[in-house]
Amino acid sequence: MTSGTHERSAREAPSRHGLYVYAVTEEVDLDLSGSRLSDSDIPAGTVPRLIAGTGLALVVSDIALDTLQEVTAEEEVTEGGGLARLARRHDAVVRVAFEQTAVLPMRLGTVVADERAALDLLAGLDETARGLLSTVRGHREWGVRLRLASTTTGGGDSRPSRFSGATAGSGTEYLARRRAALTAAADRDRTRRAMVAATDEALSLLSTCGVRRAAGDTLLDAAYLVAMAREGNFLAEAQRRETKLGANGILLEITGPWPPYSFARPLREVGDG
Amino acid sequence: MAEPVPMRANDLVDLLDRVVDRGVVVNGDVIISLADIDLIRLDLRLLLTAVQRSMQAGPQRPVPGEGSG
Numbered sequence: 001m002t003s004g005t006h007e008r009s010a011r012e013a014p015s016r017h018g019l020y021v022y023a024v025t026e027e028v029d030l031d032l033s034g035s036r037l038s039d040s041d042i043p044a045g046t047v048p049r050l051i052a053g054t055g056l057a058l059v060v061s062d063i064a065l066d067t068l069q070e071v072t073a074e075e076e077v078t079e080g081g082g083l084a085r086l087a088r089r090h091d092a093v094v095r096v097a098f099e100q101t102a103v104l105p106m107r108l109g110t111v112v113a114d115e116r117a118a119l120d121l122l123a124g125l126d127e128t129a130r131g132l133l134s135t136v137r138g139h140r141e142w143g144v145r146l147r148l149a150s151t152t153t154g155g156g157d158s159r160p161s162r163f164s165g166a167t168a169g170s171g172t173e174y175l176a177r178r179r180a181a182l183t184a185a186a187d188r189d190r191t192r193r194a195m196v197a198a199t200d201e202a203l204s205l206l207s208t209c210g211v212r213r214a215a216g217d218t219l220l221d222a223a224y225l226v227a228m229a230r231e232g233n234f235l236a237e238a239q240r241r242e243t244k245l246g247a248n249g250i251l252l253e254i255t256g257p258w259p260p261y262s263f264a265r266p267l268r269e270v271g272d273g
Numbered sequence: 274m275a276e277p278v279p280m281r282a283n284d285l286v287d288l289l290d291r292v293v294d295r296g297v298v299v300n301g302d303v304i305i306s307l308a309d310i311d312l313i314r315l316d317l318r319l320l321l322t323a324v325q326r327s328m329q330a331g332p333q334r335p336v337p338g339e340g341s342g
Contacts, residue, residue, distance in 0.1 A: 024297055077285065084285055087292050107296035121299055129297075143287070261291040265298060 018111040019051075019118055020063035022093045023103040023259075024129050027052040030100050032059065032093075048093050051115055053122045056129060059097050060118060063111060071109075094259050102137040104129060104264040128266060136263055139208060139225045142256035144238065146196055146220040149251045188248075195248060196220050199241045206234040211262045219250060223262035231257070 032048040048061040071082040078084065087108060094105045112118050196219045204210045207224035215221055226234045235254075242252040 021299075077289070079285060083289070087285070087288050090292050091288055105292070105296045107294070107298050108292040110297075110299060124299070143291075255287045258291055261295040264296045 016065055017062055018065055018113055019060040019115065021106045021110045021112060021118065021121070022048065022059040022061070022090060023097055023105045024122075024125060024133070024264075025050075025057050025059060025097055025101055025103045026133060027055050027057045028101050030059075030097055032096060048096070051118045051122070053119050054126065056122055056125055056133075058118050058122060059093060059103070060112075061093070065111070068109060068111065091259075098259040102133045103259055104132055104136065105259050105261050106264075132264065132266070135208065136225065136260040138229075139227050139260060139263075140231065140257035141260045141262055142207075142224050142226055142231075142234065142238075142254060143258065143262075144199075144203060144220065144222050144224065145218050145253040145255075146199065146245065147218045147251050147253070149246070149249045192219065192248060192250060195245055195250065199245065199252070202237055202241065203234065206230055206237055209263065223258075225260055225263045 027050075030050060032050065046061045046063065048059050050057045051060055052058075067082070067086070071086050074081055074083055090105075090108050094103060097103045098105075112121055200210070200212070200220055200222060203222070203224055207226045207230070210222055210224045213221045213223075224234070238252065238254055245252050
């Protein structure tokens with residue numbers, strides 16, 4: 001947030017329209033006509049188009065700035081809400097370009113004032129963007145999340161013991177039992193961690209690059225950039241792993257194929273590892 | 274006729290997870306600097322967390338169909 005925010009927005013306020021930027025691509029012929037997008041995706045008069053310069057191009061469409069303000073004013077995310085609509089439209093347009101050529105999707109909500117600003121944006125991109133475009137060409141992104149299947153299956157040491165009555169008098173036995181339970185839990189954790197690492201490694205080997213994000217409540221939250229020619233192998237491997245992981249109480253969730261959302265900026269700026 | 278659309282929040286969460294916090298980020302004067310547009314990123318992060326939390330309480334989606342294709 002800059003100190004010039006108010007001054008600039010005041011100056012640009014009269015237009016009330018901006019150019020929404022969906023993706024960076026190359027200066028090639030793309031069919032962005034409405035025929036490939038449903039009406040609900042694209043409001044009348046805002047068919048996406050290309051703004052080209054220096055061999056690269058931006059996929060843009062006009063947008064009423066009020067649309068964005070509505071989105072930011074929303075209190076909660078709902079299926080039919082402004083945020084969901086904007087996100088679906090963003091994804092739909094990115095995909096239309098993505099099906100035809102290599103694209104670098106922009107982050108949701110990127111808006112420039114006008115064509116000149118779009119050209120300035122293009123001029124600032126250049127080599128990094130070209131490099132990334134050549135990396136993602138012929139690739140699609142797949143998301144993989146690993147999480148514990150259920151929080152109730154992992155607590156071996158908190159299960160009431162059937163023998164609690166018989167052992168109530170023996171502190172030594174209790175401690176031994178308790179120690180054994182803790183050891184078993186530690187073993188299980190170690191096994192799971194190893195399986196998670198092995199899954200990540202196996203999927204990484206079948207992809208061109210991967211990004212891991214802070215895991216949060218998941219054991220792994222990763223995105224892989226997979227060459228389309230290797231997708232069959234990648235998905236088969238994921239399926240194989242899913243069975244093994246499932247036997248150890250770990251759920252594998254896979255999403256995709258996605259445009260390369262997670263690979264649109266240099267990797268060191270994207271992931272946590 | 275106004276039957277509510279079934280909530281498929283998992284799909285929405287997956288989509289938001291992709292489009293909100295990833296993608297090319299451009300800084301500088303070319304971006305329209307409405308305070309709200311800067312804030313959208315921070316707000317969305319919080320909202321996304323809230324949606325994910327609410328999803329954990331809901332039913333888990335079975336293995337997605339795309340995986341077999």
